[in-house]
Amino acid sequence: KKMEAFGHLINGKIVTSDQTYDVVNPATEEVLAAAPEATLEQVEEAVSAAAEAFKKWSRTSFEERKKVLHEANEIIKANHEELSLLLTSEQGKPLDQAKEEITLCHDWAESPLSQEWPVEKISDNVEVHYYPLGVVVGICPWNFPPLMAYAKVAYAVLAGNTIVIKPSPFTPLTTLKIGELIKDVFPPGVVNILSGGNDVGAALSSHPKVAKVSFTGSVPTGKKIMNVASEDLKRITLELGGNDAAIVLPDCDPKVVAPKLFIGAFANCGQICCAIKRLYVHEDIFDDVVSELSTIANNTKVGDGKEEGVVIGPINNSMQFKKVCDFVEDAKAHGAVFHTGGKPQEGKGYFFPPTIVTNVDDEVRLVKEEQFGPVLPVLKWKDEEEVLERANNSKYGLGGSVWSPDRKKATDLARQLQCGTAWVNQHLEGSSEIPFGGAKWSGIGVEYGHWGFEEFTQRQAVNCADL
16 A cells, blocks of 8 residues: 655645655565655745745854754654654665664754854954855765755754755655654745655756755766856765775784674665775685675575564665676676675565675776675785775775774775775764765765864855954
């Protein structure tokens, strides 16, 4: 049976569209609900409402904005169970991970409430001030739908901007539900949420009343947004794809390191921009690490995220499922050895078991491109200079990690990785207090912490003299 109706949030009201599209449960391939497809008129309405609301909201005190945001955060906390179930149904992730994501929506939006409005005193005559930009557009991905959307909302509105969010058409429901829950908290027009496909995203990104676009998603779409934004020099923050390398040094204990590497690669079914996508293991411990990873993979339960004990859910959508299958077939054609997995699970759902692959070189698509799924190529190395060069030989630069009981040595090597986040003896760990962003093709700008907050503001030097 179909679930409840969902609508956009425009100017403080929940509104529907004549046209809808189906949202599919990736565990069953059944239609979960119909989501509204925003019209160009609704895009205009939402942006105009945001522009009008900005006039007053931007002059609201920082303390008042904090109060309003906190009230919205508490509503999310109060609806934790319903939002978690909805997230698992549309995204596929196991329910405990969905619950964790909804908790992070609240916690990460609470985090910036502790900061003061930034003013920097340079001298008796000079201060640096910050002011809001105007209407922000937030375009969000399908791997962490509510967290990515709500974090953009929190930082944008706290800085005094108004915002129009567009969730991915694969996973719009949890974000639309949040819109419905918080619609009466913010003044009308401060937060707007529009559901729809690429046309909606393109119309929002190119709208003349929009001052900034904050985008999380693929490199090709990021390039399109940058191109469109250049027409009137909109501000942009782009958090794009990654092809993170992890380098394991020979002094690691395979039994100790393998479970941590496995989580770093396969969390969220490998659908994380900064997951481990290429694993470089020293030749001395290579076979043992591959063996440990294979044992873990074979003992990991894959299935519907609502089932007890499931660790890895389905790939989120048919498009991504096909891409992962194509990567695997290409690796097979190039002589890859598959230690686990290697083909989709039979039956309904976009399920692909955790797959450990060896005997591939750095030029195979599975290694060179971003696979964004539960398939991990493991590559052998023997020389430190050579493995650093291989790790850095990528157009991507989101994250990377080095693993060794010798923390100082690992840190020295990690600092030579060309990426936005360099981890030591861990991968994926982050918080709302740490700047997150990429080098090279992995993005422009950062999110989170005071650095992310300042990206939603314009810096102004105020330089005074006596007359």
